[in-house]
Amino acid sequence: MMNPFVFHSPTRIIFGEYAASSVVDAVREVGGTKVLFVTDEFLLKSKILEPVLASLAELGTECTFVFADVPPDSEIKTVNSAAKIAVDAGCDCVVAVGGGSVLDTAKVANICISMGGHLMEYQGLNNLAERLKPLIAIPTTAGTGSEVSMVAMVKDSAESKKLLFGSRYLAPDVAILDPTLIVSLPPRLTAATGMDAVTHAIESYSSVISSSAFTEALCLQALRFLFDNLERATVDGTDIDARSATLIASTMAGVAFTNSGVGIIHALSHAVGARYNTHHGATNSIFLPHGMDFNKEVAAPRYADMARFLKLDNSGNDEKAAQALIDAVRQLTQRLRLPLRLRDMGVTDFEKEQLEELAELAATDASIMFNPREVSNDNLIDIFKRAY
Ligand SMILES: NC(=O)c1ccc[n+]([C@@H]2O[C@H](COP(=O)([O-])OP(=O)(O)OC[C@H]3O[C@@H](n4cnc5c(N)ncnc54)[C@H](O)[C@@H]3O)[C@@H](O)[C@H]2O)c1
Ligand SMILES: [Fe+2]
CATH class of the missing domain: 1.20.1090.10 (Dehydroquinate synthase-like - alpha domain)
Incomplete structure (x- = not known):
């Protein structure tokens, strides 16, 4: 007898060389007008993100708010800082470009942005009751699958452990797979x-x-x-x-x-x-x-x-x-x-x-x-x- 199962895969997946250079189309599709852009210092300083940021510039001036302080192993305070930028600016959409650490930071920050309250209220499995603000995930590593997964992990440094957030509402709305962004990965x-x-x-x-x-x-x-x-x-x-x-x-x-x-x-x-x-x-x-x-x-x-x-x-x-x-x-x-x-x-x-x-x-x-x-x-x- 076969196992009973549920299979859920809500993310729209777009693949193509230079596909991330049209990210603004995805933002418009999900109804975004003001974007929290999450990435890391290294990627921001390199030229890798220029076409992505140029595309977002089509939304208008002061419509993209950049948070680039994501360390390789992201933690609670990083998530809170990213969320604060979005809440203060009134962002209605999140675009994350980076490795699993960046994508997970953006996913967990989006919980705070969308739900308010304290992060720890939502920790664990199935603690989100409704859809979050739209999130577009663009991986620059080929490994974690965070661009489509319904989970995200950030570190609780005080306790030296990883906190798991799991909910079907954590799956990004759109994943853009652009192999040209990964060429620089050592x-x-x-x-x-x-x-x-x-x-x-x-x-x-x-x-x-x-x-x-x-x-x-x-x-x-x-x-x-x-x-x-x-x-x-x-x-x-x-x-x-x-x-x-x-x-x-x-x-x-x-x-x-x-x-x-x-x-x-x-x-x-x-x-x-x-x-x-x-x-x-x-x-x-x-x-x-x-x-x-x-x-x-x-x-x-x-x-x-x-x-x-x-x-x-x-x-x-x-x-x-x-x-x-x-x-x-x-x-x-x-x-x-x-x-x-x-x-x-x-x-x-x-x-x-x-x-x-x-x-x-x-x-x-x-x-x-x-x-x-x-x-x-x-x-x-x-x-x-x-x-x-
Ligand atoms: N949510 C999920 O489903 C899921 C699944 C597996 C792992 N994870 C999490 O993902 C994290 C690991 O992510 P990772 O393996 O992608 O590494 P990472 O995001 O920590 O990145 C590692 C390093 O690679 C650099 N980097 C990223 N893209 C680059 C590029 N194109 N060129 C040059 N340098 C680049 C970053 O600046 C960083 O210094 C862990 O926190 C792990 O827990 C999440
Ligand atoms: Fe993994």
């Missing part, structure tokens, strides 16, 4: 963000509770694009076909995981990221083969499906095919020259006490409930040690 970040998308596709496909034929189809095609193009995009950032394929793949994996959930790899990665400020995608790529080794006992048939689709195995044996996928993931990470161990990312002091705290954080992360295999705190500690 090799290390290209590889790390791409491995976030690989992790989304693998965890989404293996999610037991809520995966469906819709999410599975998206995961398989996303994985094929990523296995065929991520290394190319990393080696030659100007390869626009490879950039396009990885960008489309990360959005497809985003639609998939936001409907099906992720799993143990994201739970572990969120815990380490919150404590040690490691990059989300790079941390996922370290945990990915270890989490798959752990899940294989129950997820072998799912891993085997993916391995066969990627033509990694033709043995007809699920165990062998599942192992072929795990091996392929390890080899891809090596070819991308990403760190293979947590200690190579500056994670130190992994003593017993820290391990127990991290396991507790991972065990209470919302991602864990979608994992195909039951997980104990001892299992989590064991995987942390292996990944260290």
Whole structure:
């Protein structure tokens, strides 16, 4: 019998080289007249955003309010500062251009802008009762899927943990996928963000509770694009076909995981990221083969499906095919020259006490409930040690 499921994908997705240079059309379509423009310092100072800002200038003078103070791992005070600019200016639309940190900041700031009150009132799952102001998301990394996802995460620095906001009203209204904006992403970040998308596709496909034929189809095609193009995009950032394929793949994996959930790899990665400020995608790529080794006992048939689709195995044996996928993931990470161990990312002091705290954080992360295999705190500690 098939799982019951709900599949929801409300974001209008526009793809094309230089598509972001027509962002004003999307703003007009959603009825926006005054825009909060969220980005980061690096992108604002580079020339990357010039065509996007030129397009918004068509709205008139003093109609675009820029907030560019988003750090790589955004936090509550960043969100509040962005929201204040929009509220003071009376903005009726948000345009976010950047990596997952920028997009998540804009999504959470839009809660404050639209609903008022204190951010913490809306933290958690399904705490929004109505639509927010329109938001247009333009990713400049190919990895997080935040441009289509119904979740956003920001850090609570005081508590050293990531806060999750999840609601169908958090899905952006429009996602503009413009591969020309990603050409400048350096090799290390290209590889790390791409491995976030690989992790989304693998965890989404293996999610037991809520995966469906819709999410599975998206995961398989996303994985094929990523296995065929991520290394190319990393080696030659100007390869626009490879950039396009990885960008489309990360959005497809985003639609998939936001409907099906992720799993143990994201739970572990969120815990380490919150404590040690490691990059989300790079941390996922370290945990990915270890989490798959752990899940294989129950997820072998799912891993085997993916391995066969990627033509990694033709043995007809699920165990062998599942192992072929795990091996392929390890080899891809090596070819991308990403760190293979947590200690190579500056994670130190992994003593017993820290391990127990991290396991507790991972065990209470919302991602864990979608994992195909039951997980104990001892299992989590064991995987942390292996990944260290
Ligand atoms: N909402 C979701 O669905 C979701 C899913 C996965 C991850 N996330 C979140 O996303 C964040 C990570 O996002 P990320 O991996 O995109 O990295 P990021 O947004 O933190 O960006 C990393 C760095 O890349 C730089 N950068 C971005 N685009 C660039 C470009 N085109 N050229 C050169 N430099 C560029 C940024 O300036 C920044 O310094 C984490 O906070 C994570 O929790 C959200
Ligand atoms: Fe992720």
